[in-house]
Amino acid sequence: MTAALNPALAPPPVARRPRVLMVATGFVTAGVAMFFAALFGIYLLERSTALADGAKWLPEGVTIPLTQPNMLLLTLIMASVCMQWALNAIRDDSRTYAYLALGITLLLGFAFLNQASYLYGVMQYKIEASTNAVLVYAITGGHIVMLVVAMVFVALMAIRALGGQFSSTQSDGIAAATMFWHANTAVFFLIWLIIYVTK
Amino acid sequence: MAITETSVSPDVVEPAATLPPALEPRGVVGLVGTGDHKAIGRLWIGASLIFGIASLVLAAVTALGQRAGASFPPTDAVQRVFVLGRVGLVLFFLVPLFVGLATYVVPLQVGSATVAFPRGAAAAFWTWLIGAGMFVGATIANGGPGGTSKNMVDLSLVSLGLVLLALLLGAVAVATTVFTMRTRGMYVDRVPMFSWSMVVATGVWFLTVPVAIANLTLIFLDHNAGGPSKFGVATDQWGQLQWLFAQPQVFAWAIPALGVAADAVATLSRGRQPGRGFVMTGIGAFGVLAIGAWAQPAFIPSVYDQATFVVVSCAISIPVVLVLAGMLVDLRKGSRASASPVALSFLSVVLLLLAGAAAIAFVLKPLRLHGEGAPTALADLATFTWGQPAVQVGLTGLIVLAAAAAGLAGIYYWGPKITGHRVSDGPGKLVVILIALATLLYGLPYVALGFAARWTTIADAADTLSLIAVAGAALGAVALLVGAFSLLSSLTADGAPDDPWECGQTLEWACPSPPPRGNFGELAEVTSAQPLLDWRGEED
Numbered sequence: 220m221t222a223a224l225n226p227a228l229a230p231p232p233v234a235r236r237p238r239v240l241m242v243a244t245g246f247v248t249a250g251v252a253m254f255f256a257a258l259f260g261i262y263l264l265e266r267s268t269a270l271a272d273g274a275k276w277l278p279e280g281v282t283i284p285l286t287q288p289n290m291l292l293l294t295l296i297m298a299s300v301c302m303q304w305a306l307n308a309i310r311d312d313s314r315t316y317a318y319l320a321l322g323i324t325l326l327l328g329f330a331f332l333n334q335a336s337y338l339y340g341v342m343q344y345k346i347e348a349s350t351n352a353v354l355v356y357a358i359t360g361g362h363i364v365m366l367v368v369a370m371v372f373v374a375l376m377a378i379r380a381l382g383g384q385f386s387s388t389q390s391d392g393i394a395a396a397t398m399f400w401h402a403n404t405a406v407f408f409l410i411w412l413i414i415y416v417t418k
Numbered sequence: 419m420a421i422t423e424t425s426v427s428p429d430v431v432e433p434a435a436t437l438p439p440a441l442e443p444r445g446v447v448g449l450v451g452t453g454d455h456k457a458i459g460r461l462w463i464g465a466s467l468i469f470g471i472a473s474l475v476l477a478a479v480t481a482l483g484q485r486a487g488a489s490f491p492p493t494d495a496v497q498r499v500f501v502l503g504r505v506g507l508v509l510f511f512l513v514p515l516f517v518g519l520a521t522y523v524v525p526l527q528v529g530s531a532t533v534a535f536p537r538g539a540a541a542a543f544w545t546w547l548i549g550a551g552m553f554v555g556a557t558i559a560n561g562g563p564g565g566t567s568k569n570m571v572d573l574s575l576v577s578l579g580l581v582l583l584a585l586l587l588g589a590v591a592v593a594t595t596v597f598t599m600r601t602r603g604m605y606v607d608r609v610p611m612f613s614w615s616m617v618v619a620t621g622v623w624f625l626t627v628p629v630a631i632a633n634l635t636l637i638f639l640d641h642n643a644g645g646p647s648k649f650g651v652a653t654d655q656w657g658q659l660q661w662l663f664a665q666p667q668v669f670a671w672a673i674p675a676l677g678v679a680a681d682a683v684a685t686l687s688r689g690r691q692p693g694r695g696f697v698m699t700g701i702g703a704f705g706v707l708a709i710g711a712w713a714q715p716a717f718i719p720s721v722y723d724q725a726t727f728v729v730v731s732c733a734i735s736i737p738v739v740l741v742l743a744g745m746l747v748d749l750r751k752g753s754r755a756s757a758s759p760v761a762l763s764f765l766s767v768v769l770l771l772l773a774g775a776a777a778i779a780f781v782l783k784p785l786r787l788h789g790e791g792a793p794t795a796l797a798d799l800a801t802f803t804w805g806q807p808a809v810q811v812g813l814t815g816l817i818v819l820a821a822a823a824a825g826l827a828g829i830y831y832w833g834p835k836i837t838g839h840r841v842s843d844g845p846g847k848l849v850v851i852l853i854a855l856a857t858l859l860y861g862l863p864y865v866a867l868g869f870a871a872r873w874t875t876i877a878d879a880a881d882t883l884s885l886i887a888v889a890g891a892a893l894g895a896v897a898l899l900v901g902a903f904s905l906l907s908s909l910t911a912d913g914a915p916d917d918p919w920e921c922g923q924t925l926e927w928a929c930p931s932p933p934p935r936g937n938f939g940e941l942a943e944v945t946s947a948q949p950l951l952d953w954r955g956e957e958d
Contacts, residue, residue: 239534243594246620250586250628257632257711264717346639350648353640361635 244395248402251365255406258361259413262354269351277418278349287338288415291331295404298327302373302400305393309380312387321377324400328370335363355414362406369403372396450544453536455521456932460836461543462518462588463829466511467902469550470822471895473506477815477860478891485881497564501656502557504663504811507818508671509581510550513623515825516674517542517588520616523832524592526926527610529601529944531936534594542588549580563655568641571652575638582627582634593620601925603944607698610924610947611684612828614698615677618705622670629711633658656806657716664810665777666730667710672770672817675824676701676741679763681924682831683745686760688921690948693744700740707734722788728781735774742767757919758846762827765850769820769857773813776865780809787868812864815887819857819894826853826901833905834914838932841908845900852897860890923948 269276277283305320346352376392379385385393443451452458480503482488483496491499525533533539553574556562561570596606596613609617633649637658641650649658661667680701684691691697707730713721721727745767749760780787787809826849833841863883870877917927928950929937945952 239594239598242597243535243590246590246593246624249621250624253625253711254628254632257629258636261632261636261717346643347645347647350640353636353644353647353649356643357632357635357639360639361632 238391240391240395241398244399248399251402251406254361255358255409258354258358259409262358262413265350265354276351278345278351281342281344281352283415283418284338284341285415287334287341288411291334291338292407292411294327294331294334295407298324298331299401299404301327302397306390306397309385309390309393310387314380317380317385317393318377321373321380324373325370325377328366328373331366332363335359358410358414362403362410365403365406369396369400372399451540453532453540454935455525455533455536455539456836458533458536458539458543459518459520459522462514462521463836463905464902465543465547466514466518467898469506470511470515470898471902473503473511474891474895474898476503476506478888478895479503481860481884481887481891484884497656498557498560498562501562501564502554504814505553505578507814508663508668509578509585512671512818512821512825513585514546514588515822516616516619516678517585517592519678519825519828519832520592520612520674521588522836523828523926524613524616525595525599526835526929526933526937527613527924528596528599528604529925529938529941530595530599531938532599533591534599535591538587539591542584542591546581546584546588549577549584552577553581563637563659564652566652571655572638572642575634575641579631579634579638582631586623586627589616589620589623592616601938601941601944604925604949608944608947610677610926611680611697611701612674612677615674615680615701618702619670619673622673622705622709625709626667626670626711630659630662633714654716658714660716660806660810661710661714663814664713664806665710665780665813666708666713666727666734668810668814668817669704669734669770669773669777670708670710672821672824673701673705673708675766675770675821676704676738678824678828678831679766680741680745680748682759682763682827684748685831685919685921685923685927686757687748687750689748689750690923690946690951691744691748693747694947696740697744700737700744702737703740704734704737707737722781723783731777731781734777735771738767738770738774742771757830758843758850759827759831761847761850762823762830762853765854766820766824766827769816769823769854772857773816773820773861776809776813776816776861779865780807780813780868785869786871807868808864808870809868812861812866812868815864815890816857816861819853819860822894822898823850823853823857826897829901829905831919832926833908834918835926835931835933837905837908838914839908839911840914840918841904842911845904849897849900849904852893852900856890856894856897858890860887860894863887863890917950923950925949928953 266276301320301324305317305324308314308317308320344352344355346356373396376385376396379392385391449457449461476499479491480496480500483491483493483499521533521539525531553562556570556574556577557565559570560567561572561574563571563574565571565574593616596609596617600606600609606614636649637655638650640646640648641655644650648654676697680691680697713727715721718724742764745764779785788807826846829836830841830843830846830849863886866876867880867883870880876883914931916922916930918931919927922928924947925938925941925944928941942949942953
């Protein structure tokens with residue numbers, strides 16, 4: 220018989236839940252990565268097939284500029300830096316900087332949404348135009364959904380941080396949100412490369 | 419080995435605290451608002467059994483409609499019935515059954531007071547139920563992949579996406595429980611096999627199900643707002659999703675079956691598992707080989723001929739052999755070898771091996787199971803279900819019913835813990851026979867039909883084979899009915915003790931049946947994979 224415990228200890232202690240959010244976010248991030256991997260795979264397959272058949276990939280009249288996508292990428296990279304800043308600040312118990320960094324991250328997220336809607340207007344891409352358009356909207360739209368989810372996640376963690384739930388000894392929620400935000404930036408980097416740069 | 423005690427000493431497991439009855443929500447509010455993993459697990463199990471029976475009835479109706487000149491079901495409904503049956507068998511029955519068992523059992527197995535994200539687990543169940551209901555409704559109303567009603571097709575695509583997301587949410591709650599909420603001393607290599615299999619399954623599902631959601635997104639977008647130009651074209655919709663119900667992905671839905679089987683046999687053989695490492699490796703390797711999101715014939719028509727596909731198809735049985743070997747080594751003690759959970763567990767693994775054999779046959783080119791090079795009429799028989807080879811339809815049937823055998827083994831094995839009453843073993847033995855017959859009669863005729871392009875005598879017997887499949891599906895539905903009835907009828911039986919098998923090894927047998935809120939009190943430190951044997955002071 221191993222260590223018997225003192226009966227006076229009942230009721231049981233509150234269960235510790237170390238890194239619960241981090242582990243779950245890891246699973247979700249892997250799932251999101253696979254979602255985009257599938258869409259990128261189909262996009263590249265369709266594009267290479269079309270080009271091999273001598274067809275044009277972009278429909279007539281559609282232009283994909285690079286200036287706005289560059290700004291979008293820069294915006295998300297800055298947001299990622301801010302998110303990492305928030306994590307480091309909370310780990311240093313620098314609450315003021317953590318709130319500031321989380322706020323700037325959310326602001327940059329809104330800026331991204333604004334720029335993305337402008338880019339859609341510039342591209343004049345009709346979804347019924349072609350397979351290409353369906354794929355572009357599925358990928359970029361999927362990324363916007365991911366960004367909105369990431370923003371909600373950051374906002375919730377910010378509220379919890381304001382409530383004093385995170386500190387240098389417990390930064391699980393902010394770390395999970397940071398991981399998801401970085402994944403979001405990585406996905407957009409691939410969108411920038413595959414859709415906007417190589418077209 | 420000698421059994422010296424039938425329950426764990428009370429100084430090892432402190433009683434759990436319970437809320438006063440007045441604080442426990444009751445009725446509909448209690449049901450809908452519950453975050454108790456046991457209540458959520460029961461909801462999953464009950465609903466999945468109902469869907470399972472309905473799906474098998476639909477499978478029987480599909481087989482009826484595939485006879486030459488059949489007037490029932492109507493020709494325009496055959497595809498919808500087929501799709502509903504396929505989706506129902508896997509996503510409304512098999513996966514939810516395992517998620518339900520896991521939601522109930524896994525926190526107990528790892529010594530946790532609750533599941534991770536209890537509200538998330540509850541949301542997963544209700545989202546799944548609503549999504550499944552919407553999919554059934556939309557498909558009946560002329561929707562479903564390939565349907566003719568635009569709005570209903572869109573609704574069915576959205577609801578299918580909801581179902582997939584809900585299943586992922588339910589699975590991630592279970593896997594996170596295993597990773598983060600284990601009791602002291604329970605390292606990952608000490609978790610029970612079912613918990614381990616759910617971790618592997620969750621990993622594989624997270625790597626593959628999002629790909630299906632990507633497929634659904636493309637189909638929906640093209641169908642709803644596009645031309646449709648390609649993905650949303652009615653005749654191509656099911657083709658983009660059929661990889662979910664074909665090898666190797668279809669094996670991924672059965673990963674937890676290996677865990678249930680290994681746990682039930684290990685416990686009921688009353689000894690420590692000498693081949694535990696092999697079984698864990700086997701389950702992990704099975705999961706890796708079952709990742710099938712890459713094998714999409716809709717985008718890669720030559721995928722069945724690719725070397726990777728052939729290798730995976732041939733190798734997927736090897737891990738199952740490893741698990742079976744581990745179970746046989748456990749069984750050498752054989753104290754309760756005749757109990758229905760043991761028989762159902764072995765049946766499940768053997769049937770999975772049979773499915774593995776069918777998977778190997780599918781990639782042997784001389785057998786022409788893809789229908790290639792045959793006259794159109796014969797090729798249509800071999801690939802009769804809207805481009806899905808008949809062998810794959812049979813393979814799905816074999817795997818779903820093989821895994822259902824494991825699910826039922828879990829119900830008989832953990833039944834006392836779930837209901838709080840002893841579950842009679844007699845009907846379980848009937849279930850063994852019924853499931854064995856159902857699997858063979860439902861799955862094998864379709865596999866045989868795949869040979870129609872090779873041997874015309876099989877093509878001549880197509881109608882007979884369809885009728886046999888009808889009988890098989892009906893028997894499968896009866897088996898599930900008997901299993902559900904066993905669980906319900908046990909509610910009038912005597913109360914079950916903490917360890918009704920009197921040989922429990924893992925932590926779920928250290929708490930009352932059913933466990934109170936909080937499951938355990940303070941648990942002593944776990945020092946091996948069989949903590950209850952340690953606490954009883956038993957050597958092997």
